[in-house]
Amino acid sequence: MIEFKNVGKTYSSKRGGDFVAVDNFDLTIQRGQFFCLLGPSGCGKSTVMSMLAGFEAETAGQILFAGRPISGASKERGVVFQGDDSLYTWLSAVENIEFGLKMGGMPAAERRTRAMQWLHLVGLRGQQDKYPTELSGGMKQRIQIARALANEPQTLLMDEPFGALDAQTRGSMQRELRRIWAAAETTVLFITHDIDEAIVLGTHVGVMTAGPRGTLKTVVPIEIEGDRDRSDPRYGIYYEQIHSAIREEVERASKSGV
């Protein structure tokens, strides 16, 4: 279980004057949930993820992971980053995927077998010896996902992982992720600014207010079992509900912004 209790994050600038990125953020994510955090750009959703991952410390409130406060990054919380700069360019695809297992001291043969299974699972059969620079954006993102999943983290944090992909690849990656999540029983926090993606993937969709001082506006549980069908009338209702919530924020952001 993940608990955010009145969490705030303030950056102090060198020129004086503080910037409050996140303020009074309250959220509880139960084990096994697929939580999509949605919000206009600049609302602080990446900051929320970064704090949960342990990359940055909160400046107010408290974040509890399985009842304990977070101190630094840990392999309990796997991360899939937004871009591809987290991949190791000097390692092949399969070597990237087995990186975490190697760090954990798993014997070479065993970790290679496991890494190959994940490689196949994310649809990269036959690409194991390619280097990241030889692969397309979508393939690189799959390596990142496989690398995080191979380590079997309790929780998977994903920061707009499909942002850079074309619509076709994006759709198939979304289906893959749903399938893997259902099979692996992990908790997922998925950051996105795409309403459709949030409804298709999530068991819960959280909408944030516009930044600065971003906070959680509302949480919408998506009560559709199994695969989501965009022609399902419930999809339309959810879309309208979330869309109107986020439109207010986008309008507020554009008024206060420029």
Place this chain on the structure above:
Amino acid sequence: MSNKSATISGVARPGRKAPWWDSIVGGVPYLFGFLILFVLWHIAATYMMKSVLFPPPLSVLKAALQMIRDGSLLAAISASLVRIAIGFFCGVALGVPIGLAIGNFSLVRKLLEPWTEFFRFVPPTAMITVAVIWFGIGEGSKVFLIIYATIFIVILSTAAGVTSIAPNKVRAAQTLGASPRQIFVYVSLPATMPFILTGMRLAMANSFMTVVAAEMVAAQEGLGVMIWTGRLFMLVDQIFTALLALGLLGFAADRLFRYGIFKFAGQYEPVA
């Protein structure tokens, strides 16, 4: 024929699956380039600037063969190369850890930056006199100068390499359970490797420059000595032989480094 090989090497990627003869075929344009150099040299020396001061390649080659037979060329080359090897190795062995420390710890950077920024602008050739005064005219002074010529470039590029590692590479390793020591060995070091190699490559060129200058001032043997005594006794062929040897050795050393850089930089990522 050379035209055809050029096309082949242009299409084939210099990768793991390339057949063994690919690198040889890829080298053909290089040989061709060298050939042009010698032909132009020959034309210039025999037809345009007929002078004992500018010998054609064949007469230099003859002198070189003569010097290979009596062993003097090899003795000079090995004297210079041993100096470069020792000084270069020591310079890199000292420079890489210092560069890593500067790149990783801002306190070390602040402490050492005045040194690197100061000595970077004092060229090795300016230090020859000091080196001779301190270490005499033996091997010590030459090795010192080559360490000096090597170390600052290696420090700078290593430190630059460390600071250019994408933070997400380190963060990813943390979330995958790597310890700080593992992050250093498996992430920071390989990510910095292309920069270290680039620094070494530049430092190698500097070492060649420095060894010749140092040997001209104070040495019994070496390529610099060959050039200097050649001037004293008007042995122009001997001077050109030394120049030729320097060029070829430098070229070979540089190829070696480029190979290393490409091997470590992820197959096709251009680094240097």
